[in-house]
Amino acid sequence: MKRNFEDDKKNMVVVEGSYAVADAVKACRPNVISAYPITPQTHIVEDLSQFIADGEIPNCEYLNVESEFSAISALVGSSAAGARSYSATTSQGLELMHEVLFNVAGMRLPVVMTVVNRAVSAPINIWNDQQDSISQRDTGWIQLHAEDTQEAADMTAQAFKIAEDPDVMLPVLACMDGFILSHVYEPVILLDEDLVAEYLPAFEPEFKLDPKNPKTFGAFADPHSYTEFRYLQQQAMNKALKTIEDAADEFYDLFGRHYGGLIDTYETEDADIILMAMGSIVGTIKDVVDKLRAQGVKVGVLKVRSFRPFPAEAIKNAIKGAKVIVALDKNISLGLNEGALFTETKGSLYNTNVNIPIIGFMIGHGGRDIPMSTMEAIVDEAKKVIDSGITVESQFTDLKEELL
Amino acid sequence: MKPLLQAGHRGCAGCCDAIAAKFTLMAAGEDCIVVSPTGCLEVMTTPYPESSWNVPFIHSLFENNAAVASGIEAALKAKGEFGNTKIIAMGGDGATLDIGMRSISGAFERGHDFTYVCIDNEAYMNTGVQRSGATPFAASTTTSPAGKVSFGNIRPKKNMPAIMVAHGSPYVTTTSIGYPKDMIRKVKKAVDVEGPTYVHAHSPCTTGWGFDTSKTIEVAKLAVETCLWPLYEMEDGELTKAKKIKNPKPVEDYLKMQRRFKHLFTMEGGDEMIKKIQALADANIEKFGLQ
Ligand SMILES: Cc1ncc(C[n+]2csc(CCOP(=O)(O)OP(=O)(O)O)c2C)c(N)n1
Ligand SMILES: [Mg+2]
Numbered sequence: 001m002k003r004n005f006e007d008d009k010k011n012m013v014v015v016e017g018s019y020a021v022a023d024a025v026k027a028c029r030p031n032v033i034s035a036y037p038i039t040p041q042t043h044i045v046e047d048l049s050q051f052i053a054d055g056e057i058p059n060c061e062y063l064n065v066e067s068e069f070s071a072i073s074a075l076v077g078s079s080a081a082g083a084r085s086y087s088a089t090t091s092q093g094l095e096l097m098h099e100v101l102f103n104v105a106g107m108r109l110p111v112v113m114t115v116v117n118r119a120v121s122a123p124i125n126i127w128n129d130q131q132d133s134i135s136q137r138d139t140g141w142i143q144l145h146a147e148d149t150q151e152a153a154d155m156t157a158q159a160f161k162i163a164e165d166p167d168v169m170l171p172v173l174a175c176m177d178g179f180i181l182s183h184v185y186e187p188v189i190l191l192d193e194d195l196v197a198e199y200l201p202a203f204e205p206e207f208k209l210d211p212k213n214p215k216t217f218g219a220f221a222d223p224h225s226y227t228e229f230r231y232l233q234q235q236a237m238n239k240a241l242k243t244i245e246d247a248a249d250e251f252y253d254l255f256g257r258h259y260g261g262l263i264d265t266y267e268t269e270d271a272d273i274i275l276m277a278m279g280s281i282v283g284t285i286k287d288v289v290d291k292l293r294a295q296g297v298k299v300g301v302l303k304v305r306s307f308r309p310f311p312a313e314a315i316k317n318a319i320k321g322a323k324v325i326v327a328l329d330k331n332i333s334l335g336l337n338e339g340a341l342f343t344e345t346k347g348s349l350y351n352t353n354v355n356i357p358i359i360g361f362m363i364g365h366g367g368r369d370i371p372m373s374t375m376e377a378i379v380d381e382a383k384k385v386i387d388s389g390i391t392v393e394s395q396f397t398d399l400k401e402e403l404l
Numbered sequence: 405m406k407p408l409l410q411a412g413h414r415g416c417a418g419c420c421d422a423i424a425a426k427f428t429l430m431a432a433g434e435d436c437i438v439v440s441p442t443g444c445l446e447v448m449t450t451p452y453p454e455s456s457w458n459v460p461f462i463h464s465l466f467e468n469n470a471a472v473a474s475g476i477e478a479a480l481k482a483k484g485e486f487g488n489t490k491i492i493a494m495g496g497d498g499a500t501l502d503i504g505m506r507s508i509s510g511a512f513e514r515g516h517d518f519t520y521v522c523i524d525n526e527a528y529m530n531t532g533v534q535r536s537g538a539t540p541f542a543a544s545t546t547t548s549p550a551g552k553v554s555f556g557n558i559r560p561k562k563n564m565p566a567i568m569v570a571h572g573s574p575y576v577t578t579t580s581i582g583y584p585k586d587m588i589r590k591v592k593k594a595v596d597v598e599g600p601t602y603v604h605a606h607s608p609c610t611t612g613w614g615f616d617t618s619k620t621i622e623v624a625k626l627a628v629e630t631c632l633w634p635l636y637e638m639e640d641g642e643l644t645k646a647k648k649i650k651n652p653k654p655v656e657d658y659l660k661m662q663r664r665f666k667h668l669f670t671m672e673g674g675d676e677m678i679k680k681i682q683a684l685a686d687a688n689i690e691k692f693g694l695q
Contacts, residue, residue: 031478031479031482031483032475032478032479032482034475059482059483059484060482061478061479061481061482063474063475063478063514064514065471065474065510065514066506066507066509066510066513067506067507067510069467069468069471069506069507070468070471070474070506070507070510070511073464073465073468073471073472073475073507074471074472074474074475074478075475076462076464076468076471076472076475077439077462077464077471077472077473077474077475077476077477077478077479078475078476078478078479078482079475079479080462080476081437081475081476081479081480082479082483083475083478083479083482083483085475085479099465100464100465100468103464103465107464209437209460209462209476210460211434211435211436211437211459211460211489213460214457214458214459214460214461215460215461216450216455216457216460216461216462217460217461217462217463218446218450218462218463218464219450219451219452219453219455219463220446220447220450220451220452220463221452222451222452225452225453
């Protein structure tokens with residue numbers, strides 16, 4: 001039976017982005033939540049602790065741990081014991097978890113963690129960019145980025161669905177931009193618990209820590225077998241490419257909302273210039289696209305939802321008709337002077353028949369505002385590339401010369 | 405009954421970790437889940453695709469053992485599966501006194517119902533006998549070697565049991581693999597007491613300490629008989645029991661069996677060091693009323 005999605009709109013409530021995510025976590029019926037506070041993640045774990053205090057999350061233990069290292073380590077144990085396990089963090093907290101992130105992924109534990117993206121120290125800075133999660137690129141976690149608060153909430157349910165898929169069994173970082181999404185109040189539709197139950201079946205892993213059926217987790221693998229463990233992780237990432245799409249489609253069927261699967265596109269069909277980006281900046285770009293389209297500029301936006309697995313094929317298909325691609329990155333690989341989206345898009349197209357110039361802009365570091373005028377200037381640079389080729393491949397945006 | 409720790413693991417002949425793990429499982433029984441950090445025990449018992457464990461076992465990392473154990477406890481409680489299952493975190497002295505300290509402190513403060521067993525072989529054995537916070541005074545290790553101007557490790561052992569008592573643990577005890585009955589009784593008690601409990605098992609390492617592989621138990625006993633390793637129990641912060649040692653042996657009897665103390669008998673001034681070690685034993689006699 002198809003639901004009447006129009007009714008949902010009447011049920012919209014104005015809540016903080018963090019609340020929308022916490023409420024979505026609740027709807028996913030987690031068994032163990034671990035928490036350690038760090039701005040701008042705090043409101044999510046505070047809201048969850050209130051749900052616990054009010055008895056609103058049955059069969060759930062909430063652990064106030066002594067560090068992020070233990071927050072994620074506790075979930076190694078809980079997930080291995082068959083519990084649906086959740087945490088949230090950002091920036092310094094996520095970097096502190098680094099070693100454990102590899103471990104969670106290597107043991108194929110489908111933990112879900114919200115990352116409220118924030119810059120990393122030094123200098124210390126609590127505002128948004130995406131250096132924190134990008135720096136966890138090779139840990140073996142699926143990494144998804146949300147554009148708005150509704151998507152961040154809905155992505156939580158999708159994340160568990162993807163992670164726990166028996167063909168995948170990989171942990172997921174569900175990323176949302178700090179403050180821009182976590183602290184903004186917007187009308188959203190909160191997830192209906194019964195519908196989520198339909199969407200997301202109970203977590204029943206094939207293997208778990210169980211005295212009735214003893215298994216060994218985290219064994220020692222020598223050169224004879226280590227490679228195959230890595231290979232199988234990569235295979236799971238490959239499978240996740242489809243699972244992420246399916247999770248988005250199934251979500252649409254039940255809830256009537258869709259944000260793209262691996263990627264999403266806006267006005268790219270006939271676009272000469274395609275801007276690609278991840279997270280909340282996509283909303284700003286869409287406004288710029290509308291404005292420039294009205295002036296006759298053929299520009300579109302490609303939103304990358306899944307940074308890992310990297311959707312090379314989907315990106316290629318979406319951009320192949322364009323004349324120039326612009327990758328916008330809220331991160332930088334120091335010493336390469338490129339953001340990750342730029343490097344990886346460029347790299348994934350190199351041996352293909354798609355040969356379109358790509359330029360990169362590093363933007364919005366440490367919460368630096370990104371006005372529409374900046375975006376328009378970037379589009380002007382892209383036009384120049386169409387006319388006369390690339391002059392600067394990758395660069396910082398809006399540098400303040402007076403501070404250098 | 406099948407052994408819960410299967411023979412055929414890769415431990416050295418006379419390995420203390422294997423003995424400690426075996427006694428722990430004999431006490432806990434098969435309804436338990438074992439969590440073990442990186443170290444000799446984990447490496448020698450789980451070479452993929454083999455495992456010596458006939459109980460559920462998980463190894464995560466070096467420094468997060470207690471946090472992993474706390475997550476397991478939380479999972480079982482949340483899902484109503486806790487029942488009588490004993491959760492045992494079993495780790496080396498390095499994993500316990502040094503790098504894992506934060507996670508142990510957090511898990512004890514949170515009050516999880518689990519037992520932490522420290523297998524104290526007084527150095528980082530798995531990486532080649534480097535000094536840890538549990539290495540005793542004047543022991544030579546690969547990172548605190550005796551040399552022309554050094555008698556080896558210059559610091560006494562960190563008092564981990566006292567730290568665990570300070571966390572408000574209802575049951576903290578020391579034991580030794582040289583005393584199987586003592587160890588099994590204490591682990592059994594520890595797993596039966598509700599809340600986070602701590603067992604510190606003195607465990608002589610044949611390879612790292614330098615003694616014959618047939619002497620593990622003998623060396624373990626000598627540590628107790630010289631009063632360098634007192635066996636005591638602390639319940640709710642009070643000393644409730646200490647094993648009496650009627651006629652303590654001189655510490656030389658213990659030291660001279662081990663390569664790591666050999667320099668004390670050959671270097672000039674070594675006798676002064678031995679006197680200091682004897683003073684540590686005498687202080688234990690006093691403090692725990694061992695006589
Ligand atoms: C973060 C980290 N640092 C260092 C190591 C290297 N390491 C592995 S085992 C080990 C020593 C273990 O010593 P202990 O805990 O005393 O156990 P033992 O092997 O002596 O039984 C070390 C230093 C590691 N695996 N992880
Ligand atoms: Mg050791």
